[in-house]
Amino acid sequence: KAGVTQTPRYLIKTRGQQVTLSCSPISGHRSVSWYQQTPGQGLQFLFEYFSETQRNKGNFPGRFSGRQFSNSRSEMNVSTLELGDSALYLCASSPPGGVGEQFFGPGTRLTVL
Amino acid sequence: GQQVMQIPQYQHVQEGEDFTTYCNSSTTLSNIQWYKQRPGGHPVFLIQLVKSGEVKKQKRLTFQFGEAKKNSSLHITATQTTDVGTYFCAGRGGGTSYGKLTFGQGTILTVHP
Numbered sequence: 381k382a383g384v385t386q387t388p389r390y391l392i393k394t395r396g397q398q399v400t401l402s403c404s405p406i407s408g409h410r411s412v413s414w415y416q417q418t419p420g421q422g423l424q425f426l427f428e429y430f431s432e433t434q435r436n437k438g439n440f441p442g443r444f445s446g447r448q449f450s451n452s453r454s455e456m457n458v459s460t461l462e463l464g465d466s467a468l469y470l471c472a473s474s475p476p477g478g479v480g481e482q483f484f485g486p487g488t489r490l491t492v493l
Numbered sequence: 494g495q496q497v498m499q500i501p502q503y504q505h506v507q508e509g510e511d512f513t514t515y516c517n518s519s520t521t522l523s524n525i526q527w528y529k530q531r532p533g534g535h536p537v538f539l540i541q542l543v544k545s546g547e548v549k550k551q552k553r554l555t556f557q558f559g560e561a562k563k564n565s566s567l568h569i570t571a572t573q574t575t576d577v578g579t580y581f582c583a584g585r586g587g588g589t590s591y592g593k594l595t596f597g598q599g600t601i602l603t604v605h606p
Contacts, residue, residue, distance in 0.1 A: 423581060423596035436593040470535060481526060484535040
């Protein structure tokens with residue numbers, strides 16, 4: 381089976397712009413979670429989607445949003461980018477009937493200038 | 494909100510020495526997971542602990558879940574250079590199997606040959 385894929389892998393934006401990141405989960409996985417990873421803050425949970433519905437949400441401002449499509453693919457959007465949004469954004473999917481383990485994608489490295 | 498603290502932040506060992514990282518949660522967890530992230534890579538699921546006092550072993554790795562389900566540890570016996578990476582614990586709260594996962598800050602392990 382193919383692993384979790386994320387596009388793009390690298391992105392450079394300027395402050396004030398918006399960005400959309402995409403994630404394709406492992407085939408058959410219906411749960412998709414997004415995380416922000418920075419050296420200072422570690423891995424922080426953004427949100428989780430299951431069957432097109434947001435199931436859990438982290439403590440991020442409303443500029444961060446996401447959605448999931450009927451084929452389980454997910455997108456996250458960050459509007460009005462700030463310098464502090466520079467980070468590695470990781471997407472993870474979980475198999476049905478599993479223990480909730482997260483299978484991570486390679487991430488999208490976002491740099492905000 | 495739920496907080497998961499992990500110590501130490503860094504650990505440098507000589508090959509063959511043992512290594513332990515500890516994880517403490519501010520609230521009782523329904524389960525705890527452990528991940529390993531190699532330099533430049535993404536987190537990879539190692540194991541999940543669910544029961545109070547549970548101990549699981551994977552070759553040289555021993556995982557424990559505290560009696561109160563608020564702390565956990567990962568112990569590596571006789572480290573090897575292949576053990577290099579960052580080890581994260583991730584606690585799941587909410588009393589369900591699909592509550593939000595909160596990651597610890599991680600312990601960066603360096604192994605000197």
